[in-house]
Amino acid sequence: MQTRLKALCASLAALPLLASAALPAYSPVTDARLTKPEAANWLMYRGNYEGWGYSPLKQINSQNVGKLVPAWSYATGMTEGHQAPPMVNNGYMYVTTPNNQVIALEASTGKELWRYKKTIPDELMQLHPTNRGVALYGDKLYLATTDAFLVALDAATGKELWKVAVADWKKGYYMTLAPLAARGKIMVGSSGGELGIRGFVAAFDAQTGKEAWRTYTIAGPGEAGAETWPGETYKTGGGSVWITGTYDSETSLAFWGVGNAGPWMPDTRPGDNLYANSTIALDVDTGKIKGHHQYHWNDAWDWDEVSAPLLIDVEHKGKKVKSLVHAGRNGYLWLLERTRDKVNYVDAWPYVTQNVFTSLDPKTGRPTYDPKRVPGTGKTTNFCPSLWGGKDWPPEAYNPGTGLLYIPANNNLCSELTGEPVKYNAGNLFIGVSLDNILTNVRMTEKSRKHIGEVQAWDLKTGKKVWTHTYPEMNWGPLMTTAGNLVFGGGTNDRMFRALDAKSGKVLWETPTPSGVTGVPSSFEVNGEQYVAVQSGWGVDAQRMQGAFDAVLEHKTVVPQGGTIHVFKLQK
Amino acid sequence: MNKTPHHPDHSHPVESPSSPERRDALRASSALLLCAGLGIGKAALAEGPSNSRPKAGDQLVRSDSEGNPVPLRSTEILPDTKPLPAFPLEPASGEVRSGSRLNKVILIRVAPGDLTEETRPYAAGGVLAYSAVCTHQGCEVSEWVAKDKTLMCYCHFSKFSPGRAGEVVAGPAPRTLPLLPLREENGVLVVAGPFTSNPGVAKST
Structure with a gap:
């Protein structure tokens, strides 16, 4: 008896301490599961490797979405930008918050299982206090932090297993993205494009945290593209990577978006500045760059192209294309082709007001610029779209059912920048435009006084816009679409979270949340019931744009801060 | 910059x-x-002196000074303009306390009429020294907003009133900007005591 009791105790002790009785044992996340994720789960940043932001669930649909009610909510206790999707693996939910925290919850009830808080250095400057989620892999989860650490936690208990320094936060490197997990590696990139970093994507062994490879996004001596950076400018050339890459499991290529070249004024670094403002295809095993496409050369507008392209098989002019689709911050919607060893230009067209590009090379897609619209040191330049672009980081979504691509856009908005000389000092801002100018950069037009924010739906087959839903002011809302013919998103300064009809764009349901919604929505199923989840928590760039609007508009808008996790389900 | x-x-x-x-x-x-x-x-x-917090008797030097740092005089701080960033200097060793950015201060001239009773003792020659590190997320309080006479952090728009002991007047900052008390010796600005509270971000729990 006693021996059996001991054995029982031992087996109980081995169980995750806080797992509730209702929860099954944690199910490890494999490459196979990530390649073909179950409809019931949301295992990564965008739900699948292709970056679709799509849930195949349809219990909640355009017929009944009006009956969506709160299932539970949870106050994070944090302020600032809550952007991470609630990720779900068989009943376990993981949410990250600003200040590098991870909250594990029971997905159907909201009961807290554990909470992890990374200690932050006292001296750390958090330009973007936010986090966009974890990577789930094996029985671990991975967090990239604003002090540039990669942390591995036990997914069941929240116990810290290891942490590695990815870069030096004192030199302006910081991380806010959800890592990408594939083939035994955990991949991350670094923010700091305004602090004179040299961007990179780095991969770490999922088990040990040992660095496997590091590929700079800014070509240095001896690397292809080095000739596009004069002198030592590559050392501080920016090219930040702060949004999770997409991944093609057939070719083992990960596609990453690369931020703007730095500092902002293009005359400080004459040349194309590879691979800033590009997408790069990296071999996940070696980190080798297998292909790239630079959306625009010698950036002058702070148009980070950090959003990773979506992997979509489309029919273009009668030909099947394994494509990469990217709604650029530069205001053009890009259609590229991905092969095993190349990225080819296919087509592109403006999706918001754009007055900088005068033409695109029909073969390469390389734009020609209107010189009047290119900022420079010592001159003042007005250009559209604004420095936040036609679309900033909030991700597009693709629905294979409707065949439509959904874009959270900001249209009709322009910027005015005056370039000034700037000197590099490690850890300090390295921009070349005065802060005063940046804070008041927005220029309103007749049109933007009518509306700015949009949700656009594009038919990639025809290259035609099918519908547009407009908002009076900005849209900073990441989108999710579902097989229930729905598109979910927030992003407006009226604190609303909405469901739109995926075919028509009609608003079918909306609810005000405690703060503004800039979180990535997700959907999951537990015990046969579908849920929709999102974080409310206005902050960082959305608030910065609000500040710029407040500076130029007659009225001021207050969006209260404070994070909450919201989970909705159908009323019974 | x-x-x-x-x-x-x-x-x-x-x-x-x-x-x-x-x-x-x-x-x-x-x-x-x-x-x-x-x-x-x-x-x-x-x-080491470069990392340790400012002490009474320290002088102040421009944060961008190169070569031999020259102690700042109160008359160098001009009214109604961007605050001047500075680091404390330990006169005995000649070491600038720039090892920690939490030692950075901003110097600002405030008109006598705009100073509250509470704030006045911290000023010297009309000049006040505040921590340069925002109490919200640790960014630098670098901007001067002339129309409401406030100091502003560009990261998240917290505003502080220099005449009212660093009180938060707008934005997400949770607490006042710490003051570094000053006195004057023959026109040279000298630190009169430690920061009124810990500079930097109050850790969320």
């Missing part, structure tokens, strides 16, 4: 990793890092 003088790299605290260029060295010591814990790093940070 603020230019910090050369940082003497005395210590490698646990949470202060090497740069990517030095990652090999880091890899070699990563096991040690994992075991070391946070305590050692904090202790290391506190060593």
Whole structure:
């Protein structure tokens, strides 16, 4: 008896301490599961490797979405930008918050299982206090932090297993993205494009945290593209990577978006500045760059192209294309082709007001610029779209059912920048435009006084816009679409979270949340019931744009801060 | 733009990793890092005059000064303009306390009529010294907003009133900006005591 009791105790002790009785044992996340994720789960940043932001669930649909009610909510206790999707693996939910925290919850009830808080250095400057989620892999989860650490936690208990320094936060490197997990590696990139970093994507062994490879996004001596950076400018050339890459499991290529070249004024670094403002295809095993496409050369507008392209098989002019689709911050919607060893230009067209590009090379897609619209040191330049672009980081979504691509856009908005000389000092801002100018950069037009924010739906087959839903002011809302013919998103300064009809764009349901919604929505199923989840928590760039609007508009808008996790389900 | 003088790299605290260029060295010591814990790093940070907090008797020098730093005089701080970023200087050793950005202050001239009773004792020759580090998320309070006479942090728009002891008047900052008391010696600004509260971000729990 006693021996059996001991054995029982031992087996109980081995169980995750806080797992509730209702929860099954944690199910490890494999490459196979990530390649073909179950409809019931949301295992990564965008739900699948292709970056679709799509849930195949349809219990909640355009017929009944009006009956969506709160299932539970949870106050994070944090302020600032809550952007991470609630990720779900068989009943376990993981949410990250600003200040590098991870909250594990029971997905159907909201009961807290554990909470992890990374200690932050006292001296750390958090330009973007936010986090966009974890990577789930094996029985671990991975967090990239604003002090540039990669942390591995036990997914069941929240116990810290290891942490590695990815870069030096004192030199302006910081991380806010959800890592990408594939083939035994955990991949991350670094923010700091305004602090004179040299961007990179780095991969770490999922088990040990040992660095496997590091590929700079800014070509240095001896690397292809080095000739596009004069002198030592590559050392501080920016090219930040702060949004999770997409991944093609057939070719083992990960596609990453690369931020703007730095500092902002293009005359400080004459040349194309590879691979800033590009997408790069990296071999996940070696980190080798297998292909790239630079959306625009010698950036002058702070148009980070950090959003990773979506992997979509489309029919273009009668030909099947394994494509990469990217709604650029530069205001053009890009259609590229991905092969095993190349990225080819296919087509592109403006999706918001754009007055900088005068033409695109029909073969390469390389734009020609209107010189009047290119900022420079010592001159003042007005250009559209604004420095936040036609679309900033909030991700597009693709629905294979409707065949439509959904874009959270900001249209009709322009910027005015005056370039000034700037000197590099490690850890300090390295921009070349005065802060005063940046804070008041927005220029309103007749049109933007009518509306700015949009949700656009594009038919990639025809290259035609099918519908547009407009908002009076900005849209900073990441989108999710579902097989229930729905598109979910927030992003407006009226604190609303909405469901739109995926075919028509009609608003079918909306609810005000405690703060503004800039979180990535997700959907999951537990015990046969579908849920929709999102974080409310206005902050960082959305608030910065609000500040710029407040500076130029007659009225001021207050969006209260404070994070909450919201989970909705159908009323019974 | 603020230019910090050369940082003497005395210590490698646990949470202060090497740069990517030095990652090999880091890899070699990563096991040690994992075991070391946070305590050692904090202790290391506190060593040496360049890292330790300002003390009474310190002078102040421009944060962008190069070569031989010259102590600032109150008359150099002009009214109604961007605050001047500065670091304390230990006169005995000649060391600038620029090892920690939490030592950085901003100097601002406030008209006598705009000073509250509470604030006046901290001023010298009409000049006040505030911590340059926003109490919200640690960004730099670098901007002067003339129309409401406030100091502003560009990161998240927190505004502080220099005449009202660094009171938060707008934005997400949770507490006042710490003051560094000043006095004057023959026109030279001298630190009169420690910060009124800890500079930097109040840790959320």
